[in-house]
Amino acid sequence: MNSKQEQIKKFCRERNWDQFHNPKDILLGIVEEVGEFRNLAKWEQDPQVIRKVFLEKKAEVEDGIGDMFWFLSLLANSYDIDIDQAAQVVIDENERRFPLDQTKDRHTNINLGGYDGHH
Amino acid sequence: MNSKQEQIKKFCRERNWDQFHNPKDILLGIVEEVGEFRNLAKWEQDPQVIRKVFLEKKAEVEDGIGDMFWFLSLLANSYDIDIDQAAQVVIDENERRFPLDQTKDRHTNINLGGYDGHH
Amino acid sequence: MNSKQEQIKKFCRERNWDQFHNPKDILLGIVEEVGEFRNLAKWEQDPQVIRKVFLEKKAEVEDGIGDMFWFLSLLANSYDIDIDQAAQVVIDENERRFPLDQTKDRHTNINLGGYDGHH
Amino acid sequence: MNSKQEQIKKFCRERNWDQFHNPKDILLGIVEEVGEFRNLAKWEQDPQVIRKVFLEKKAEVEDGIGDMFWFLSLLANSYDIDIDQAAQVVIDENERRFPLDQTKDRHTNINLGGYDGHH
Numbered sequence: 001m002n003s004k005q006e007q008i009k010k011f012c013r014e015r016n017w018d019q020f021h022n023p024k025d026i027l028l029g030i031v032e033e034v035g036e037f038r039n040l041a042k043w044e045q046d047p048q049v050i051r052k053v054f055l056e057k058k059a060e061v062e063d064g065i066g067d068m069f070w071f072l073s074l075l076a077n078s079y080d081i082d083i084d085q086a087a088q089v090v091i092d093e094n095e096r097r098f099p100l101d102q103t104k105d106r107h108t109n110i111n112l113g114g115y116d117g118h119h
Numbered sequence: 120m121n122s123k124q125e126q127i128k129k130f131c132r133e134r135n136w137d138q139f140h141n142p143k144d145i146l147l148g149i150v151e152e153v154g155e156f157r158n159l160a161k162w163e164q165d166p167q168v169i170r171k172v173f174l175e176k177k178a179e180v181e182d183g184i185g186d187m188f189w190f191l192s193l194l195a196n197s198y199d200i201d202i203d204q205a206a207q208v209v210i211d212e213n214e215r216r217f218p219l220d221q222t223k224d225r226h227t228n229i230n231l232g233g234y235d236g237h238h
Numbered sequence: 239m240n241s242k243q244e245q246i247k248k249f250c251r252e253r254n255w256d257q258f259h260n261p262k263d264i265l266l267g268i269v270e271e272v273g274e275f276r277n278l279a280k281w282e283q284d285p286q287v288i289r290k291v292f293l294e295k296k297a298e299v300e301d302g303i304g305d306m307f308w309f310l311s312l313l314a315n316s317y318d319i320d321i322d323q324a325a326q327v328v329i330d331e332n333e334r335r336f337p338l339d340q341t342k343d344r345h346t347n348i349n350l351g352g353y354d355g356h357h
Numbered sequence: 358m359n360s361k362q363e364q365i366k367k368f369c370r371e372r373n374w375d376q377f378h379n380p381k382d383i384l385l386g387i388v389e390e391v392g393e394f395r396n397l398a399k400w401e402q403d404p405q406v407i408r409k410v411f412l413e414k415k416a417e418v419e420d421g422i423g424d425m426f427w428f429l430s431l432l433a434n435s436y437d438i439d440i441d442q443a444a445q446v447v448i449d450e451n452e453r454r455f456p457l458d459q460t461k462d463r464h465t466n467i468n469l470g471g472y473d474g475h476h
Binding site: 024062063 | 121122123126127130133134135136138139141142143146149150153156157159160166169170173174177180181182184185186187188189191192194195197198200202203204205206207208209210213214217219222223224225226
């Protein structure tokens with residue numbers, strides 16, 4: 001298991017916090033983090049300007065990413081799921097689903113002419 | 120860097136997908152995963168029943184966790200953020216914010232009598 | 239058209255704000271509102287206690303609901319959709335999908351024995 | 358009260374569904390709708406192309422807006438909140454917060470030079 005996921009597991013076990021880790025609360029915690037990120041980008045349409053502000057607020061962005069990993073670990077730990085293994089399953093699936101020769105320089109939004117091997 | 124984050128970076132670089140990775144799209148991707156989880160738990164009020172259905176659908180839960188880690192890696196890779204380091208910052212902060220003697224067997228919702236050292 | 243949706247349309251037209259109303263930004267605005275609600279309920283497992291705190295914070299809940307309606311109006315106004323008509327379509331569909339004799343006192347989570355005429 | 362909100366109240370009362378309307382479930386329902394919208398826009402960076410696809414899928418967009426209004430009504434009805442009144446409170450606040458002479462042709466993202474009277 002990823003050592004950060006393991007540390008988060010230990011932190012929660014020491015506090016006996018599993019009793020509070022209803023998946024609904026964890027999922028809404030992830031949603032709250034997404035909402036906080038929104039304030040950096042909102043209403044700006046130029047991707048380069050958005051990029052600039054995210055780089056200027058890098059500590060804040062890092063903190064939000066850390067918080068999301070925290071919530072993801074709570075969710076995974078609730079069901080004895082190893083995040084690294086879960087990521088590997090997705091990586092393998094995406095290798096099949098988005099072959100390099102079909103998806104180089106091409107997005108995957110099938111509503112807009114993209115390629116997705118699932119469809 | 121976590122080796123899964125690294126693999127995802129390589130996958131996207133090969134496809135030249137950075138051009139599509141506007142943070143708004145990545146964040147909405149995470150939201151979509153949360154929405155998919157919702158169907159497992161919705162309207163059920165008994166945490167034990169929710170737990171049971173998540174364990175019965177463990178492969179689906181693992182897949183959703185892997186997808187969220189994927190999106191989190193896209194976000195982190197956009198700004199050269201190491202997820203493991205970001206997680207460590209949060210772990211260290213939470214050690215200070217939620218001291219063991221104040222938070223054992225106690226939640227952190229300050230609206231409902233919980234403890235949060237930030238407030 | 240609902241008069242509140244109409245007022246919001248006028249407010250935005252006067253400011254020439256349509257240029258900013260990319261649906262991604264509007265959707266993330268809704269997500270941010272959900273995230274703010276989360277703090278009232280998080281980690282609490284007893285629905286009666288959650289109910290009590292929402293009633294105690296009724297002005298805050300009302301404000302969040304108003305904000306969500308605002309964002310929903312921005313989205314609807316972008317594509318000349320009438321929210322009242324859209325709601326009627328869903329009400330009619332739900333009358334067919336959840337007949338009274340199948341769904342009285344019964345939830346609609348098909349993972350947990352509920353009824354949903356779509357499945 | 359808005360007549361659609363009233364109809365949704367009646368629909369739920371007939372089915373005795375209030376027992377299921379924990380705000381966490383309602384909020385995650387809204388999140389699910391946002392996630393569904395995401396598939397129309399994802400990875401596309403040109404606002405005009407996004408607009409085109411939303412107009413082409415107008416029935417789907419209308420359905421999603423109706424579903425969000427449904428969930429918003431469930432939330433409001435749980436605490437006897439009138440959505441129209443809640444919207445009016447926000448409209449009045451936004452008149453004060455975003456005066457026309459400061460916000461015409463100008464967004465409200467204070468991270469990017471916008472104006473927001475709250476800050």
